[in-house]
Structure formats: structure tokens, C-alpha cells
Amino acid sequence: MNETSPLGAYPTTRLRRLRRSAWLRRLVRASRLCQDDLLWPVFVQEESGGPVSSMPGVERLSIDQLVKESHRAAQLGIPALALFPVVDDQHKSPHADEALNPDNLACRAIRAIKKEVPEIGIIGDVALDPYTTHGQDGLLAADGSVANDPTVAVLCNQAAILAQAGCDIVAPSDMMDGRIGAIRRALDAAGHSQTAILAYAAKYASAYYGPFRDAVGSSKALGQNDKKTYQMDPNRSPQEAWREVALDIAEGADMVMIKPGLPYLDVLCHIAQQASVPVLAYQVSGEYAALQAAAAQGWLDFRPAQMEALSAFKRAGATAIFTYSALETAVWLSE
Numbered sequence: 001m002n003e004t005s006p007l008g009a010y011p012t013t014r015l016r017r018l019r020r021s022a023w024l025r026r027l028v029r030a031s032r033l034c035q036d037d038l039l040w041p042v043f044v045q046e047e048s049g050g051p052v053s054s055m056p057g058v059e060r061l062s063i064d065q066l067v068k069e070s071h072r073a074a075q076l077g078i079p080a081l082a083l084f085p086v087v088d089d090q091h092k093s094p095h096a097d098e099a100l101n102p103d104n105l106a107c108r109a110i111r112a113i114k115k116e117v118p119e120i121g122i123i124g125d126v127a128l129d130p131y132t133t134h135g136q137d138g139l140l141a142a143d144g145s146v147a148n149d150p151t152v153a154v155l156c157n158q159a160a161i162l163a164q165a166g167c168d169i170v171a172p173s174d175m176m177d178g179r180i181g182a183i184r185r186a187l188d189a190a191g192h193s194q195t196a197i198l199a200y201a202a203k204y205a206s207a208y209y210g211p212f213r214d215a216v217g218s219s220k221a222l223g224q225n226d227k228k229t230y231q232m233d234p235n236r237s238p239q240e241a242w243r244e245v246a247l248d249i250a251e252g253a254d255m256v257m258i259k260p261g262l263p264y265l266d267v268l269c270h271i272a273q274q275a276s277v278p279v280l281a282y283q284v285s286g287e288y289a290a291l292q293a294a295a296a297q298g299w300l301d302f303r304p305a306q307m308e309a310l311s312a313f314k315r316a317g318a319t320a321i322f323t324y325s326a327l328e329t330a331v332w333l334s335e
């Protein structure tokens with residue numbers, strides 16, 4: 001029957017019929033959030049205990065603390081965590097040399113988690129911004145621009161070092177052209193053919209990354225500079241995002257990421273309908289901080305607002321979601 005035909009119209013058709021009771025609403029849901037959907041981004045630093053002031057409820061953890069929390073995350077059913085190192089200033093340099101140190105903070109954290117909590121997956125960030133004095137994700141050319149191909153060469157080594165430390169999935173978040181294919185070849189050549197690549201395929205130059213940059217200390221390094229020559233312009237069409245995704249898949253990406261989350265739900269939906277690989281979404285630091293700030297004022301209730309946001313990612317087609325509330329949300333889901 002045509003839904004606009006007279007027979008399908010009110011009063012015979014009453015859409016409220018399926019909203020009458022809790023069990024009925026549960027019955028007819030098309031998507032449901034569960035623990036398997038939650039991936040946990042975490043900040044690791046050398047010292048213990050460092051709250052991130054712009055992200056209430058988020059702490060920078062020492063390796064010991066991280067191992068404990070990883071154990072909890074695994075018990076709560078979270079499949080994997082995504083590791084972001086907070087690198088001491090003394091280890092930052094213009095060429096990000098520390099990124100290639102096999103004993104750097106990220107590698108030590110990976111080895112510790114693999115040893116103590118082998119049942120949780122580890123996603124390692126591939127990008128140079130935690131390690132550069134200038135805060136850019138890549139190396140600078142003489143004119144101050146971010147140099148694509150020299151950066152890709154370093155990213156390949158960074159990815160191989162993370163894989164060597166035991167990282168299960170490497171996640172290039174840098175947005176250089178051609179890096180997925182180059183990293184795949186480098187991993188294979190180094191004997192890491194089973195290490196998967198999660199490409200931050202469509203990553204926009206967003207104002208919502210502010211609290212993350214505070215957390216890893218790259219905002220003061222970046223100063224007035226931005227990342228608009230490599231991260232995507234928010235006003236391009238979703239077709240450009242599709243082109244980024246299609247290229248990354250062709251180059252060997254096993255999964256792709258759309259980022260940020262809620263402000264780019266149209267892009268996520270567009271990609272999820274076409275992509276042949278799992279499509280992940282990232283509820284970024286600014287989205288999390290905005291909800292927390294409103295909740296702290298008493299203007300929103302964090303739990304239902306956050307559940308609604310995360311459910312929206314599922315409805316739009318996300319296979320899984322990076323969220324700073326992964327642990328808390330997993331607890332809610334188990335209640």
C-alpha cells in the first residue's frame with residue numbers, strides 16, 4: 001500500500017500505536033548500542049594522575065594506572081582502546097624523533113597492556129603531533145608548510161615501531177595523501193602483515209579538537225597555526241569524504257573513521273551506506289566537553305544526552321564509536 005494513499009492515512013494509520021509501552025518501543029528499535037560498539041580513547045603520560053581540565057571525568061594515566069583501567073575496560077566488554085601519548089616537552093623536536101624511539105611512552109604502554117591484559121585490543125595513533133615542537137601532524141618544509149611525502153616516510157616507521165611493540169591496529173590520523181598504501185607496504189615489509197589499519201579517512205579541520213589538544217599539550221605548540229592544509233574543509237560536499245574513503249580503501253585500509261562525530265553525521269551516513277569496510281565514528285573531545293559543561297550547569301542530564309548522541313551514531317550507520325565516556329557508558333549498558 002502506498003503510504004500516502006487514503007487507506008494508509010489517519011485515522012486508520014496511527015503511528016503512536018507502536019509507542020504505547022516500553023516493551024513495544026524496545027521491540028521495534030532498529031539499532032541498539034552495546035558494549036561492543038564502544039572504543040575508548042585514553043591519554044597516557046609518564047607520571048600518574050593528571051585530570052584534563054577541559055574534559056571533566058577524563059584523566060591522563062600513567063602506564064600502571066592504564067594497565068589497571070584496561071583490565072576494567074576489558075571486563076566491561078570494551079573491545080579495544082585507542083592510545084594517545086602525552087609526551088614531555090624534553091622529548092619533542094621539530095622532526096619528531098621520539099616517535100621513532102622503540103622505547104617511547106606509547107610503545108612501553110602497548111607492551112605493558114599486551115602483557116597484563118592481552119584480551120583487549122590496542123589501537124595506536126599514527127601522527128607526529130604529540131612529538132613535534134610545532135604541534136603539526138607532519139614535518140615542516142623550509143617555507144613552513146607541512147611536507148607530505150617526507151612525513152609519510154616517517155609515519156611508515158612510526159607505524160612499524162608501534163606494530164613491533166604489539167599494537168593490533170594502527171590508526172593514521174594525520175591526513176597526509178598516500179600514507180595508507182605506504183604504511184601497508186612498510187608493515188608488510190617489516191613482517192606485520194596481520195596488523196590492521198584504521199584510516200582516519202575523513203577528518204575535518206574542526207574547532208572541536210580543542211580539549212584534546214589541551215590534553216596532549218599540542219595547543220600551545222600549535223599557537224595561532226591551524227591544520228587546514230591537510231584536514232578537510234567542513235564546507236566541502238560529502239562526496240569529497242567519499243573520495244578520501246575510497247582512496248584509503250584502495251590503498252589497503254581495513255576500516256575507516258569519520259571525525260568529528262555529531263556535527264558530521266550526514267557524512268557518516270553517506271559513507272556508511274557505500275563503504276565495503278567497517279565505518280567508525282569519533283565523538284571528539286569538544287563534543288564530550290560540551291555535553292559535560294552543560295551537565296555541570298544543570299542544563300542537560302549527561303547520561304540520557306550522551307546515550308542519545310551515541311545512539312545517533314549507530315542509527316547513522318557507525319560500526320563502532322570512539323568515545324571518552326566508553327567506560328561509564330559500558331557500565332550504564334550493563335545495568
Ligand code: PBG
Nearest residue numbers: 127129173208209212284285286
Ligand atoms: C591529531 C589528533 C587530534 C585528535 C586525534 N588525533 C587532534 C588534531 O587533529 O589536532 C582529536 C581527537 C579529539 O578531539 O578528541 N593527530
